[in-house]
Amino acid sequence: MTEQQYMVRIIGIDPGSRFTGVGIIDTAQQKIQHVHHETIKCGNGDFPDRLRIIFEGVNELIKQFRPNEMAIENVFMAKNAGSALKLGQARGAAICATVVNDIVVHEYAAKAVKQAVVGKGGADKKQVQYMIRLLLNLKENVQEDAADGLAIAICHANNRWAQNRLVSNNTSNWRKF
Numbered sequence: 071m072t073e074q075q076y077m078v079r080i081i082g083i084d085p086g087s088r089f090t091g092v093g094i095i096d097t098a099q100q101k102i103q104h105v106h107h108e109t110i111k112c113g114n115g116d117f118p119d120r121l122r123i124i125f126e127g128v129n130e131l132i133k134q135f136r137p138n139e140m141a142i143e144n145v146f147m148a149k150n151a152g153s154a155l156k157l158g159q160a161r162g163a164a165i166c167a168t169v170v171n172d173i174v175v176h177e178y179a180a181k182a183v184k185q186a187v188v189g190k191g192g193a194d195k196k197q198v199q200y201m202i203r204l205l206l207n208l209k210e211n212v213q214e215d216a217a218d219g220l221a222i223a224i225c226h227a228n229n230r231w232a233q234n235r236l237v238s239n240n241t242s243n244w245r246k247f
Contacts, residue, residue: 077096078138078139078230079095079136080138081131081139081141082094082141082219083142084142084215084221085142085164087157087159088114090112090127090160092107092110093107093202093216093219093223094131094135094137094223095223095224099231100231104208105135107217109213117156120160121162121163122163124160129167129170139230141177141223142164142168142176142222143161143222144180145161178222183225186225187205198217199217201221205224
């Protein structure tokens with residue numbers, strides 16, 4: 071059985087200090103199936119309390135759904151340095167909740183995620199929501215942050231598939247020489 075033939079559960083996280091989007095999918099070969107999505111609402115309280123909500127929320131989802139891998143959006147350069155720092159800390163809380171559960175973390179740029187799901191790196195949130203609904207055959211729209219979490223998970227699933235395909239092709243070609 072090759073790596074492509076077994077199911078992998080991926081948790082995708084779109085970090086934010088007020089709302090953190092989470093999407094969980096199962097993938098095997100080129101098939102993707104929706105498992106769960108939600109938005110962790112951190113509120114307007116003290117910032118350390120919001121980080122704790124992210125950490126505990128992600129940790130609880132990991133214990134409940136037992137993903138094999140995690141994908142998260144990279145920090146982008148925001149116009150406001152304070153916002154970028156808070157986003158980085160929110161990412162850190164989610165990453166810590168993941169690594170304490172011995173799950174490998176993969177990072178993707180926002181443009182790469184949009185490219186993988188919509189087909190263009192400059193897509194807006196409504197386009198991402200629409201494509202998530204189509205790709206996962208969902209009956210209702212998914213909240214923006216949760217849709218972004220699902221998009222990150224799908225981006226990683228596509229990347230896994232492409233890497234596995236490349237490795238198997240390169241190995242078989244290498245053996246021909």
